[in-house]
Amino acid sequence: MAHVDYFFSVISPFAYLAGTRLEEIAARHGATIRYVPVDIVALFQRTGGLLPAERHPARQAYRLQELRRQSEKLGLPINLQPAFVPTNQAPASYAIITAQKEGGGDLGALVHGLLRAAWAEDRNIAEDDVIRDCLAAAGFDPALADRGMLAGAEEYAANLEEAVNRGVFGSPFYLLGEEAFWGQDRLEDLERALARS
Numbered sequence: 001m002a003h004v005d006y007f008f009s010v011i012s013p014f015a016y017l018a019g020t021r022l023e024e025i026a027a028r029h030g031a032t033i034r035y036v037p038v039d040i041v042a043l044f045q046r047t048g049g050l051l052p053a054e055r056h057p058a059r060q061a062y063r064l065q066e067l068r069r070q071s072e073k074l075g076l077p078i079n080l081q082p083a084f085v086p087t088n089q090a091p092a093s094y095a096i097i098t099a100q101k102e103g104g105g106d107l108g109a110l111v112h113g114l115l116r117a118a119w120a121e122d123r124n125i126a127e128d129d130v131i132r133d134c135l136a137a138a139g140f141d142p143a144l145a146d147r148g149m150l151a152g153a154e155e156y157a158a159n160l161e162e163a164v165n166r167g168v169f170g171s172p173f174y175l176l177g178e179e180a181f182w183g184q185d186r187l188e189d190l191e192r193a194l195a196r197s
Contacts, residue, residue: 002031002197004190005175007163008111009040010092010125011085012171013078016115017070018184022174023108025187029194035100035107037093037156038163040171041086046160047169070185077120084124091145092125094152095135098144101151105139113137 006022008015026033044051052060064080071078092114100107113134117123123130132142163173167180174181174190176197181190 002029002176002194003034004031004194005034005036005166007036007038007159007168007171007173007175009043009171010037010089010096010111010114011087011118012040012115013067013085013119014070014184015172016078016112016119017067017074017076018172018187019074019076020108020112021184021187022172022190025191025194029191029197031194033108035096035111036159036162037089037096038159038168038171039089039093039156041089042160043163043169043171046164049169079119079122082119083122084126085118087118087124088126090126090153090156091128092131092134093156094149095131095145097152097155098148099135099138099140101148102141102144104141105135107138110134110138110140 004022004026022033041051043049052063067078067080096107096111099105099110114125114131117130117134118125125131128145131145135144136142166175168175170182172184174186176190176193179193181187
């Protein structure tokens with residue numbers, strides 16, 4: 001059975017624009033997914049990336065155009081200046097890690113729900129109430145937000161190390177074995193690779 005390791009940040013607009021296409025692709029090909037939330041700020045620092053605010057103005061302007069175009073193309077509304085991005089990524093990431101371990105809901109829906117909350121609904125995904133709402137909407141016990149904090153923190157730190165060691169440098173980033181796909185606009189390429197596997 002094919003397996004995809006999905007590295008992403010809960011504040012990545014391009015991970016939001018991936019929607020649930022990864023889950024749909026995996027279902028078509030009988031593949032499994034491991035969700036690996038990472039601290040994008042630390043990942044950029046470790047791999048030579050720049051935060052959007054630190055980039056040249058031309059790159060910042062192009063990024064906004066690309067986000068708008070992709071939003072329109074994919075039919076996913078986006079706020080290009082969300083009220084709560086950046087925010088503390090850790091609480092939502094810990095909830096995803098705990099939900100993945102405990103099960104009981106739809107992990108893809110949880111990830112997309114948190115991303116949608118940040119990029120389309122102007123909600124602060126660092127707040128417990130928002131995390132609980134997203135957990136419940138995805139079929140998980142909302143109390144997961146209060147459990148597994150220590151284990152979640154340890155795994156979150158380990159995720160960053162794994163990302164760096166495996167050549168991950170952005171979000172979303174998909175690994176199919178050693179084959180890497182960076183960006184939501186590479187999901188078709190990932191699907192072709194799954195079809196060959």
